[in-house]
Amino acid sequence: YKGYNWINLEEGGLAWSLLSTANLTIREDIAKVNTPPTINIPPVLRLEYGCFYSLSLPVQDEDGDVIRCRWALTYYECDSVCKKLSYSVLNKEKCILTYNATGTTGMYAVALQIEDFATEQALNALSSIPIQFLINVTVHNSTESCSIKPVFENLHEINSVVEIPVHITYHQTIIAKGFRISEINVTSPKEMIKSELLSYGIAIDRWYVNVTWTPDEKDIGNHAVCFTAFDSMSQASNQICITLQVKNANLCEENIDRFHTKWSITQENTQITLSCTGEHLGNVSRNCSSGGIWDEPDYSRCISKSMIYILEQLDKLLSGNSDDDLVSTILEDLENITRNNYGLRSGDLLTASAILNDIAYVVNDELSLNQLDGSNGVTSLVNAVTEYTNQVNQIINTDATLIVAKDNVVMQVGKASSDEISVPDRSKTPDSWIADSVTEIKLKKNICSGTY
Structure with missing residues (x-):
């Protein structure tokens, strides 16, 4: 895909281009067509000038393949924004982008390719998926340190998996703590509903949103949901992502x-x-x-x-x-x-x-x-x-049975679960004298006038 134009950028710009590659043959190892990797990230990341960031890219693969991230390189993959983020380093194996925001303030484009491999040793990618987003470097007149940024109070387990049956509503309250929280960004399935940002209790440094989602049959599979909190200085929290695994349960x-x-x-x-x-x-x-x-x-x-x-x-x-x-x-x-x-x-x-x-x-x-x-x-x-x-x-x-067992008598009250009632029911009590007894009475359930 090609087109014009990028927003005004500090490095590169004008034309844009995307290239996706997929293999539609049946894989021998999983006996089905390969499922490409996915990534869920906001279209714009706001970063504070002069601060150092380590951004973990929320990638996942439904087939459990090895995922690697690389810079988009060719004209067809990125056109005018190929590797146009100075002071940045990409860890290809861990998909971690580190960036020292010490250049000019403004907008920067990031163009990456997310690829999956059948094994750690494999050299040829099964598929290659483009991801392009913007970084907005801003500066504020503040004495706040770069280390003081919003944090999530109730989202500590990065990459955790939450199982949801179809037609069951998922609900989560997202609480962020920081200096004048201005936004909690949620990237999620389009049907997920996010509430407005509200103050949490009487604390002035805690804010929250509620998210709800009721998946149906078309949503069966894995869905990444990522959360990023921003304060009034555009300081961003570490992005935390979870996987919602929708299952077709009874x-x-x-x-x-x-x-x-x-x-x-x-x-x-x-x-x-x-x-x-x-x-x-x-x-x-x-x-x-x-x-x-x-x-x-x-x-x-x-x-x-x-x-x-x-x-x-x-x-x-x-x-x-x-x-x-x-x-x-x-x-x-x-x-x-x-x-x-x-x-x-x-x-x-x-x-x-x-x-x-x-x-x-x-x-x-x-x-x-x-x-x-x-x-x-x-x-x-x-x-x-x-x-x-x-x-x-x-x-x-x-359906439980009420049993009173003594040394020489046993009383049992409960529903008749079969057409024939056996007395004593040796499966209902461990008493040896009952289990070893020879005498047994069998009655047809329909001779009883009641329903239990």
Whole structure:
């Protein structure tokens, strides 16, 4: 490509020219056409006069090839701006451009070729890609040292790789610290959104921008994103680049469960934790399993406010206030809650079980025989246990199985995962007497009236 004209330059200028070279044959080592290297750099770099700079060029290659950088040399590669940056040195192997900005202030053109090689020993490039940009050398009347330049506070890992599934939004807050930050430049995929520059908190030397990007299927692959901060004296920070690696992962679709908890689009093999809904406190978690399939949500850490109130009454009972009226009140409240359901979660089930266990301890160890025989004693306990049992089908809402195993009995509550139910299920408990038992009962799932 050729054309006219360059902006007024301190060295060279007028006509411009670019030359790209690519090999479109199938490579034997990777069994596909070569992917040329890429570089992501701002079109203009602003540098302070009299300062020394070491610029690491953000190059990458999707095939993992060896990358080298060289000056553009021929008429077809650079025309009037071939190697027109005095006081500069290019490290070809590391792609680092060092520059001593001690010449005339103004604009300078930099013309380079980025090339990839199959091996370290290879002499012939697989492809050659041009990159041409401007350096603007400016001077400010300031006593600030060249070493005092903007820095990024939360971008320390240069060339780090961040994986993003398609349709999942990437969000990053970029914080720069320095003397009167005037700009945070972001070179990125064109769909990436950058916010305006804002002051970070109450600090006068910290500024930030937010960047967001939601890739889709056409974006699968690697994308370099580079950040450079500038202050009011045009001092530039070191450029920091990361690679956003977009993958076509399986996703769990947005879903609202029976308790009205909204689960957003989630990457497979990821667990999400949210606050419990309604009058329940605590948190609920759900796993997006392999293949993009939602597991049942785990509500075992969600407890209703009504159940928490009963726990508070139980604490009074356990602290020594052991009268039958308090026991009866607790059991009646528990019975009412379980009878009326109130949208109970599995956390309520576990809490109710613990409450009954503690009350049974108090009833047996602390109350009199008369209290045990009273209609408000054992009778209420039995009624509460009955209601507790009736609610099992409605309360359990996970694929996990609830198992209570003792020396000579095992109780198991959970969903039937197959058409045939085997009792005991030897795969669910390590107890040797169960694993070694000979007796076994097998039932067809359809003989059960419930769904669990």
